[in-house]
Amino acid sequence: MRFIKKFAVSAVAAAALIGGALLSPASANAAVPYFDGPWGSYFSSDAQAEASGFVSVEKHKVKKWYWSKKHVKIEKCHWKNHKKKCHDEWVWKKHWTFKWVDEFRFTVKGKLTNHGWDSHHKKFRCAWATFKVEPFFGPSYVKKFKNCGEDPKHFWFSGKNAEHISVVVSRGDHWAPKGFFGPAGTVYDHA
CATH class of the missing domain: 1.20.5 (Single alpha-helices involved in coiled-coils or other helix-helix interfaces)
Structure with missing residues (x-):
């Protein structure tokens, strides 16, 4: 017992x-799935380059630290004629504090297929996928991926707090996209 x-x-x-x-x-700080879904297929204007994939977004609660000002009452005293005289005075004090904010972390996975890898024109032997990421605050930035071979190429990238992600599929050489730019396709839009 x-x-x-x-x-x-x-x-x-x-x-x-x-x-x-x-x-x-x-x-x-535990991750909460916010959005999962496929994107594409998007093509170059000559249909010789193709990109498609999957995007996932997770919502996290994180501490954002910052300096804060507080109006604080302090007592100031001085001696006059052998007597202590005090009065209250309000001053600003800085202190280090935090608040909980939402952070949206994304991962974009994709596959880039080059249907024109054996092109006679060297300027257009590679398939290119150019992603434009527009965050909530701050400047937008670009991620580029290429495939100059016959087999599909898999890629991924990640970041945080994207309001909009789009992709343009095109053709080019080993160094940069050169032409046959397709229309901009949406990968993710924050609702």
């Missing part, structure tokens, strides 16, 4: 510890 009581008490304690771990602040 004593063993059963100890076992029951241990089980209750373990359940309380697990429950407490689930509600701890560390779980505030």
Whole structure:
């Protein structure tokens, strides 16, 4: 009987510890799936380059640290005629604090297929996928991927807080896209 009581008490304690771990602040940073979906297929204007793939976005709660100002009342005292005189004075004090903010981390995976790898024109032997990432705040940036071979090439990239991601599929040489630019296709739009 004593063993059963100890076992029951241990089980209750373990359940309380697990429950407490689930509600701890560390779980505030747990990833929550926000968006998952395919994109493409998008083509170059001559249909010799093709790109398609999958995008996933996770929502995280993160601490954003910043300096904050507070209006604080302090007591200032001085001596006059052997008597202590005090008065209240309001001053600004800076302190380091944080707030919880949402962060959206994305991963774009894709496949770039080069149907014109054996082109006689050296200027257009490679397939190119040029991604434009526009974040909520700050400048937009570009990611480029190429495939100059016969087999499809797989690629991926990731980042955070993208409001819009688009792709343009084109053809070019080993160094840069040169022509046959297709229309801009949407990879992800933050709703």
